[in-house]
Amino acid sequence: MQSKINYIYIFLLLGLCSCSKILDKTDLSGIDEMAWDNESTATLYLNRLYDLAMPTWPNLQGAGTLPTAIHDLADDYNGGDNKLWYGTLSVDNVNDFYGGNASTNAWAYIRKINILLTEIEKGTLDTDTKTKIKAQAYFLRGWIYFQLVKLYGGVPYINHPQDWITENLFVKRNKTSECIDSIARDFDMATKCPASWGSADKGRITRGAALGIKGRMLLYWASPQFNPNKDQARWERAYQANRNAYDTLLIDGAALYPSYANIWLDEGTGNKEVIMLRSFDGANKASTFDDAARPYSESNGGGGSYQPTLDLVETYPTKDGLPITDASSGYDAVYYWKNRDPRFDATIAYNGCTWPLSNKTNRRQWNYAGMTDDKSKPCVTGFYCRKNCNTATIKDNTKLGKTDWVELRLAEVMLNLAECANATGRTQEAYDMLIAIRKRAGINPGTDNMYGLKTGISQDELRTVILNERRIELAFEGKRYDDMRRNKLFDQLNGKKRRILTLSIKSPYTVAILEKTDGEGIMLRDKLDINGSDYTTYFSPAVGYLDTQGSINYPSNYYFYGIPTSNIQRNPSLEQTQGWNSGTFNPYE
Template identity: 40%
Template structure:
């Protein structure tokens, strides 16, 4: 949605003076009623656009005290993290609302609740009210989902609370609702949103607004979490059935409205209006002026620093590199058709490998140069880059190859938070939950077919035949790891499946250093390397050394991190809040 959100406040002020001039002339300006604004459709829309701006997700996302994106909190990449050190303190996942702040979850919920209340009291036609309120309810569900997956049940605030006064303070001392009550409210808001927004907006200027399918897809994701081991340790089948029903509804709604897999796994990021795979997006623009700038910083921060102004972040670990299957869909080392070796790690891999991972010698179109090759090797212990990749690799997903180095900081590439591929894999996972295993195979095969994996003589695209329920759950999580690499999904998947200890604990993530041999290398290699076959270069001229990225500690995620502590500062402010039972309190986040 190419709206210049940054100017909404300024526009609001101007339009308010223009649209409501006659009324304001006769009104006490120190206490102007919201009803004066919410009888004007233009001003109301501006307020809603402000809610979009405040609540749309950012690329990859972050968590609590961590300075880097979520990829560094899993086996995708590396970040020095208190979570993975096992040294997290009680106040450090603090987006609960420990102070008056419009940018934390409850600050954003307050703005949404005010909008819902004022629109309802306004004089716009009921149909218009319903459509506006529905979009705001989607974002209230989004905010509460964020809180619940962090902490479990939280206080449900569904109307604006008074802001000042002793009585108002007492009324704001709300207890935590149960986790089940929170999930029910989230679902209720999303059902309301589905009822009143269109399946597809007709005007291109409305690209990115919430649709029925987006609300249904978020509902499916929410209920998949509710059915996952984090929230469902007893494997309650009714929760899986509820998740399946929701995800089937999302799949059917989106399909009926023209959504589906994009033809290209890598180019799907660069089509905007009418992109069939883009279900829930954050819109960006390429403007450079201060007042209209809403640029996507992911591109510039991820591309190599030596190509221009890039930051070289989100660097894939060796574990992520090796995770990709071979071209026949079998894991590296398990394929009987394609032999795997660490020295030639790039050969015969799932086509998503080359579209996600940039490695030494890879052809990676950048800055408009379709023949550009990225080199990350060392000579005599010194990097040939101005600043070496810490892992030996870069992420190339969603990096626009046509954008020049100087313009990357102004990238307008939209971020897709929910792709149709996720809806398919959410449906597959929930189908496995209720033992509809064939449906899971159908979705997995479609994802792998689009990726370009070979079908094989059995038409299973490398999937094992006749998998059990447990094996299919593992296969789906593995597919998600590959399909959604560097999209901010891996950490949450491992956490909701309570697999972080099994995946990471006691281990250290790995990077590589690729060294140019000291003998047998042509003297002019630095100028002729682009013309040398990669097989020959890696076989004759390079050696690969492995290094630990976690140099200070073995990873030691703690079980209590599956539900973070309510910050003590919040409990000090509100005596009715009870701490989670895994952090010394009596609140059970599983109820």
């Protein structure tokens, strides 16, 4: 039966006469109508939809998931598509709208979801079972549309499996506001999901997840990307949605996990912070994050990605919660890792730190220039990302990761709520969320119990504080790119370059000297006390630039991408986005 169910998802989508026609073909897969009379077969169909639609940043599952790889970019780490960084993007480069594969694209997934929502009503399942299955499908449909709208603005919102013979297939783009309302309705329908599931159903959507993602979407809708005129009604709507999500999640048992460093790694029932995830088993569904993020020498042919920039490193406050630019923070510019926000050590692997990858007790990480182990793929920023890396995984198994991808956790809901509270004049509520997050992080409370937060600042200043807190708390969780777009933060980067920290070995010392072993096989470098004079004796740090080919240039029209030319040609009813090829579609409406 399992084999049969897997094969019934093959859809023979004839032709590519329009981007929306992918949804418009008669289902020729031969799904037995009796499948909707049996909870097991209906659930298997739903499970396949989960596999297709659930997020997996950064593209850990393959090219068929959204967002596509071109969006794996942020000012927090190395890499990223040069066409985006330096303003040379063409209208055809962002192909999330439809990438050309009839079976692995958003519209094919939406059609499959619409088939479930329509056909299940013809089956004999009891009402409660139907409702539970449909609620999850509604969420997945809303989720996919959300991924499209945040990139393009309004898109054709199709809520049924179209008949390719009788219906007009040249579907127009809905207004962005219409899409937002439709997505919100889908998420509302998804609140009929249970408050929790048993361990056998790990990863299924709960009502809290549906409310949390609805709150995230409405936060985006209220943000500058979509809301340049600062419509306060949108902020109020977003506030109410995020308040409802937060309150409901608390009722359902959600709580901040005590250890920030282990949020991703503790997948037991005691971790009440995780709300939405994609589950990996290390075999048929394996995460490759470890392989990408680790140093080359501790990966299985990967390594070197997601290296933190100096800009991110300097974002972390001190243990007292004060910015490193604050004269009273006690920040040491030489021994920059000392006395920092504990989230720094949980996220940043710096030169000489202890990082026991592959279960190597007391293993130390070295990022200096010419380091032999990683010479073929050296550290380029001066840092590695240690967040979400499982130190128990040996290097040969880094492409077989079992660590789940956490898409939504309570801390993000709290930050979403804080941002909306601040925007609607609920200042104390915003502070309450920030204080709770900083307290969990391990920041010192201070004599005023404000955990380094300043009071009496303006609404705009507090907004900056909240966005900075998001950058730290949610680092390497796939949120920075969206935050930069929705807040138009790329504007602040234009004309600048991402910074790095290069580490040279001071003369007369050399790589050979540092890596020479003693009688017990221990290298000289591993006996250095980097917290003392050894650091300045052996190493010479210098600030450099990651963007060597030029300064960042992210044009304003990139905040809403253009529809690829081939899609416009196949469907003349699709208006091109303003700012692209004389487009007329207004994404702000």
